[in-house]
Each structure stands twice: as structure tokens, then as C-alpha cells.
Amino acid sequence: MNKKIYDVVIIGAGPAGLTSALYAGRSNLSVLVIEKPNVGSLLMAHKIENYPGINNSPTGKEIYTLMKEQALKFHAEFINATFLGFDLSGENKIVKTDKENFMTKTIIIASGWAKNSSKKLPGEGEFLGKGVSYCATCDGAFTRNMSVSLFGKGKEIAEEALFLTKYSKEIHMFVSDELEDFGDESLTATLKANDKVKIHLSSKLLEIKGEEFVEEVVVEESGFINIYKSQFAFLYLGTKSLKELYGEVAPSDENGYIITNDSMHTSIEGIFAAGDVRSKNIRQVTTATSDGTIAALEVIKFVLKKENLKAQYN
Structure with a gap:
């Protein structure tokens, strides 16, 4: 866990996220932007001719680069990572x-737009809630004396695997990286010393199979296809739909887009949504930057109000 407490974390580095980062950073808020490299509608745009004040038909990537440079100028931090979920208990x-x-x-x-986050692996949607899970700490108690598998990389999958050692009899960790390094030497050593845990490197999940519930996972490992018995498959691959990702913090419309008010507020205090991820009629770069502006200004007000209340009671 990173010990720093940010004023705002922005999920996504499209025009809405970058505009929010610019406004929040310029107001001296601490800002972290979580982005996935080379992903997003803006980056895929071959030419943009309808952004006010920008001539010569630049590519979406060129506009993205300019926006990011502005955000960095005001000390916004960026990390290339896959968003997995929230913990709102504290x-x-x-x-x-x-x-x-x-x-x-x-x-x-x-x-951004739902098309960037709705791809499923074969069997993933079919067995969701029937052995497919995105949260070991949520569903680990259901795996008592079972063989389970986890797919992903980084510290998150390692922490989830360690949690499962309290319940599962056999834990296969299928990691896309080539090294047994989860960013924490002590955690890595603990997992390698546990007889229940087996770490598979250079692995890619191809399919989840079963009848009524998950029974097997088909995995590519260093060019070879292997099948493993597994009664649960925990996925940390960024394959959730918008509704699965954000359903706990905001209601969505029939197409899975987040419903907010005109000030970008979701149903949870302190959580906002902006840009193409919102339920609305028009999705353009200009409307995304507008949403990003409003969301950032609402965040600034929210943070200042909280700080003033704390000062009054201290």
C-alpha cells in the first residue's frame, strides 16, 4: 500500500481525466492519474479537426501529449496500471x-467508453458468480479445501493469493511476468515458502471451462497449452465491464454508463465521473473536457470544505 494520501485519484487519462488533472494540479491539489498506455478513443483518433483553437488537424495522440504535458507542469503524477476496484470502508x-x-x-x-473495458475471456461471463471472481478477499471463504487459480500480475495478485492460503488447499498463481517479483521481497518469499502455492511464470489464461461451475482453466505457458483443475478462477486482468467495475459506487443506465448529476457527482460522496464513461447523449473530446473541468472544480470544493471542517474541530 502506498502511504501517501492523495487529494484526488483520477482513473483514466483521456481528455476528461487529463483536464481534471490539470485543474486539480493547478489548484495545488495532490493528483494521481491511473492510465493504461496506448488505450483510449483519443489516442485512436487519426485526425481531429473540431477541437476549438487547434489547427492543422493534429492526431489524437498529439493532443493527448499536449494535455499530459500541461498536467505534468502542475505536478500531477501518472502511473501505468490496471484499475481493479475500490475499498471504501475507511x-x-x-x-x-x-x-x-x-x-x-x-x-x-x-x-472512457464502454468498448474499452467490456472484453471477456471465453467462459468468464458464463461462470461469473459460479467460480469466476474478481476479489479473493470477498469470496475466499467459499474456497475451503478447493483448488483455485489466480491470473494477473503485480502486488495485488500476490496479496490476494496470500489471503487464500487461509482457505484453499491448492493455489496456482498464473503470472504474465517472467520474474517472481511482486514488488515486495517479503511477500514473494512468504508465497514461495508456502507449500499450497505454485507460481507459474509467463502465463496467459485462454479459457475457463466447466459444466454448472468452474472446473478447469486452459492456460498458455511459455508457448505450451496446459489444462489445470480449478474450482475457482480469480481474475485481475482488467476484463470487467463498466457495470462490474463501478456498480458499487454508482447506478448505471441500460448500457452500463455511470449516472451522475450535472455536477458529475455519483451516488457516493467524494466520487465523481466525467467524460465518455457517463450516461449522456453526446460523446466528443470537447464534452469530455467540459466534464473534466466540472468534476475537478467539484473536487476542489469538496477537499477545501473537508479541510476547513477539520480545522474547526482541531
């Missing part, structure tokens, strides 16, 4: 990623 919110977890006072969800 005073500060926790944003979970495959790299590490981050504490924050507020969150802006700006992860």
Missing part, C-alpha cells in the same frame, strides 16, 4: 490496481 478511499493500492480523499472516474 475514512480515506482506496483505489486498487495491479501495481499497488492508493489512498485518496476523492476519486474521478474518467475511464
Whole structure:
């Protein structure tokens, strides 16, 4: 767990997220932007001719680069990571990623259009809730005396595997990296010393199989296809839909987009949504930057109000 408490963590580095980062950073808030490299509608745009004040038909990547440079100028931090979920149980919110977890006072969800987060692996949707899970700490108690598998990389999967050692009889960790290094030497050593845990490197999940519940996982390992018995499959691969990712913090419309009010507020205090991830009629770069501006200004007000209240009672 990163010990720093950010004023705002922004999920997504498209035009909405970068605009929010610029406004929040310029107001001296501590800002972290979680981005996935080379992903997003803006980066895929071959030419943009309808962004006010920008001539010569730049590519989306060129506009992205300019926006990011502005945010960096005002000390926004960036990390390339896959967002996995939230922990909202404490005073500060926790944003979970495959790299590490981050504490924050507020969150802006700006992860873009649903097409970027709705791809499923074969069997994933079919067995969701029937052995497929995205949270070992949520569902670990159901795995007593079972063989289970985890897929992903980074410290998050290692911590989840360690939690499962309390329940599962056999734990296969399928890691996409080539090294047994989860960013924590002590955690890595603990897992390697546990007889229940087997770590598979250079692995890729191809399919989840079974009848009524999960029974097997098909995995590619260093060019070979292997099948393992597994009664649970815990996935940390960024394959959740928008509704699965954000359903705990905001209601969604029939297409899975987050419903907010005009000030970008979700149903949870201190959590906002901006850009194409929102339920709305028009999705353009200009409307995304507008949303990002509003969300950031609401965050600034929220943080200042909380600080003033704390000062009054201290």
C-alpha cells in the first residue's frame, strides 16, 4: 500500500481525466492519474479537426501529449496500471490496481467508453458468480479445501493469493511476468515458502471451462497449452465491464454508463465521473473536457470544505 494520501485519484487519462488533472494540479491539489498506455478513443483518433483553437488537424495522440504535458507542469503524477476496484470502508478511499493500492480523499472516474473495458475471456461471463471472481478477499471463504487459480500480475495478485492460503488447499498463481517479483521481497518469499502455492511464470489464461461451475482453466505457458483443475478462477486482468467495475459506487443506465448529476457527482460522496464513461447523449473530446473541468472544480470544493471542517474541530 502506498502511504501517501492523495487529494484526488483520477482513473483514466483521456481528455476528461487529463483536464481534471490539470485543474486539480493547478489548484495545488495532490493528483494521481491511473492510465493504461496506448488505450483510449483519443489516442485512436487519426485526425481531429473540431477541437476549438487547434489547427492543422493534429492526431489524437498529439493532443493527448499536449494535455499530459500541461498536467505534468502542475505536478500531477501518472502511473501505468490496471484499475481493479475500490475499498471504501475507511475514512480515506482506496483505489486498487495491479501495481499497488492508493489512498485518496476523492476519486474521478474518467475511464472512457464502454468498448474499452467490456472484453471477456471465453467462459468468464458464463461462470461469473459460479467460480469466476474478481476479489479473493470477498469470496475466499467459499474456497475451503478447493483448488483455485489466480491470473494477473503485480502486488495485488500476490496479496490476494496470500489471503487464500487461509482457505484453499491448492493455489496456482498464473503470472504474465517472467520474474517472481511482486514488488515486495517479503511477500514473494512468504508465497514461495508456502507449500499450497505454485507460481507459474509467463502465463496467459485462454479459457475457463466447466459444466454448472468452474472446473478447469486452459492456460498458455511459455508457448505450451496446459489444462489445470480449478474450482475457482480469480481474475485481475482488467476484463470487467463498466457495470462490474463501478456498480458499487454508482447506478448505471441500460448500457452500463455511470449516472451522475450535472455536477458529475455519483451516488457516493467524494466520487465523481466525467467524460465518455457517463450516461449522456453526446460523446466528443470537447464534452469530455467540459466534464473534466466540472468534476475537478467539484473536487476542489469538496477537499477545501473537508479541510476547513477539520480545522474547526482541531
